[in-house]
Amino acid sequence: MLDPKLLRTKLDEVALQLSRRELNIDKDWFASQEKQRRHLQAATENLQSQRNRNSKLIAQAKSSGQDTTVMLEEMGKIANELKACETKLDDLKSEIHTWMLELPNIPHHSVPEGTTDKDNIEVRKWGDCPGFDFEVLDHVDIGERLGGLDFKRAAKVVGSRFVTMHGQVARLHRALIQFMLDVHISEHGYKEVYVPYIANEQSLTCTGQLPKFEEDVFRLHTSDLRYLIPTAEVPVTNLWRDYIAKEEDLPVKYVCHTPCFRSEAGSYGKDTRGMIRQHQFEKVELVQLVKPESSWRALDELTQHAEVILQKLQLPYRVVTLCTGDLGFASAKTYDIEVWLPSRKGYCEISSCSNFLDFQARRLKARWKNTATRKTELLHTLNGSALAVGRTLVAIMENNQDQYARVRIPEALQPYMNGLEVISRE
RNA sequence: GGAGAGGUGGCAGAGUGGUCGAAUGCGGCGGUCUUGAAAACCGUUGACUCGAAAGGGUCCGGGGGUUCGAAUCCCUCCCUCUCCGCCA
Known part of the structure; x- marks a missing residue:
């Protein structure tokens, strides 16, 4: 939520800023x-x-x-x-x-103007995109040849946009989760949390999914309004709802692995093949609550933390700044990290790191006691995927394939795979 | 699922219709004392909101009601705890 005072005193300025999002208030x-x-x-x-x-x-x-x-x-x-x-x-x-x-956050002045993801600005690239002397397969074909991914049987169990994983592929998927958690805990100073996968109306309102985007989440058939979480951001950020943090508590840095559930309403016909866009996927999420003065530095750090995972996995990627038209509702600025997918000969979003400033904190009443001013002030919240696990699995399968559709396991993951170096058909 | 108890400030915990935003304790902050610290003692200390200020208003789990007046009485929802039942 925007500062009501700002709306009252600088309405023209707010309207101008929001018009950058193609929104006319x-x-x-x-x-x-x-x-x-x-x-x-x-x-x-x-x-x-x-x-x-x-x-x-x-x-x-x-x-x-x-x-x-x-x-x-x-x-x-x-x-x-x-x-x-x-x-x-x-x-x-x-x-x-x-x-x-219903009003979105004001984009930071450094956010580039634009209407679609085509207008996002690349800020850096990492790694060399691999060349292949054979025709590359996408993860669906590799997964089928390995007997590791099965979309048809998932459809039988529930419907489209789900997957089942089998054997070493399932294990690789699980290894990724452990690996990501371990890196963030022991190298980046995050605290692990476990949270409910169901959240109530208030929680989703505080982080900004409601009231505007109800069609994107799965609603439960309970008497009060409850939803499957679309991201760990919801339960984790809400841990600090109605709290006044002490200065020494800050910054709060959480890492949390959860499944994420998205109805993907309005995305029919988009990424229908494979596991890029599913109703259920795993994600390791970073959430930070920080003093206002340090939120921009925190955004850079948090983005770096996500990048480290890709570097350790030796996956080529680039970082882009989302333009005003592509920016999420609650975010003031977002960096997307996009991983290279050989089958697409292009980059695919694998992480989204955002600074929400006090937009969520105002709804949450997440505050801190500023000892210098002796005032109670709003915190700033940030979060980022580090990383979307399913898409990371896809990237590994596609980038590390050989001509026999076998998949080389990145060295960093081998300890989590009982030393296995290559996944081949079982 | 059944029975009971309860939800009050950062925390603990009084308060059953009026002068109560709320005793008291702890914690926090400031001070006295001390070489320093602790202890002791003194003072101070909720959040939000309108206002330049003086000052006003709101908030005792959420919502509704009774009343001239509600933390206090009634209804309803939510939550927590204890016991029983069921259960991974």
Whole structure:
């Protein structure tokens, strides 16, 4: 959520910034609602003040045995008037609040202008894209030849956009998770957490998936609103909801492995082949809560932490800055990491690292006590995939294939595979 | 799933209709004392919001109600704990 103060005092500036996202906000509507709200609030508070004052007088009068019928009569009038005012004010406030919940974050000034992912800006490249002297297969064909991936049987179990993994491929997938967790814990100073895979409405609202993107998540058939988590970001960030952190707690750095569930509504016909775009996938997520002054440095570090995984796996990649049109709802700036896929002769998103500034923290009421100013201030939140496990598996299979559709296991993973160097048909 | 107890400030814990944003303790901050620290003692210390300030308003799990007036009474939802049942 954007700072309501900013909206009230610098509406034109906010509108201008949001127009970079091709979003036109209804300034006049907001201004007039705000004007009404201000007026009503003043009136309401004035009546409340009268009520409080009279209430004390009545209490005093009663305790000294005076007659209070006249006072009570007057209070009755105030009470009626007040109730009417409060009802109107509440309605108005919730209308404004609903409107504000739909506003995305303001893109940082360094975010490039653009409308689609074509306009994202490459910031660096790492590794050499492998050359092959045979015709490369994609992970689907390799997986089938190895007997390690099976999409048809997954479809039988549940439907499309799922996969089953078998034998050494399944083990490689699991090894990746352990490897990523270990690196972030022992080399990057993150603390591992385990969290629920179901979250309630409030949690998804605080991180920004709701109210706008309900169609992207799986909703459970419970009486209260519950959802399968689309990312660990939701439960992990919400650990700090309604908290006032001590300065020495910061920065908070969590690493968390969870499955992620996405309905992929609106992506029909996109990446339908293979395991690039699934309803269920595993991800190792990094989440940080930091002092505002250090969030930009933290974004760079967090992105580096994700890159380290690809470097250790010897997978070529590039980092891009998302343009205004491709930027996520809650994010002020995002770096995507894209891994090289030989079958596509192109790069494919494998991580997304974002700084949300105080956008999520404001919804979360995630704050800290600034000892210098003695004030309670909002934290900044960040997160990034490090990495999407399924896509990492795809990248390894495709980049490390040989002409017999065998897959060489990166050295860093071999300890997790009982020393196995190559996966071949079992 | 059944029975009971309970949800109050950073934490613990009083408060059952009025002068209660809320006793007390702990913790935090400032000070006295001390070479320094601890202890002791004194002072101070909730969040949000409107306002230049003075000051006003809101918040006692969420929502609704009763009342001139609600932390306190009623309804409802959520959550926690204890016991029983079932169970990986």
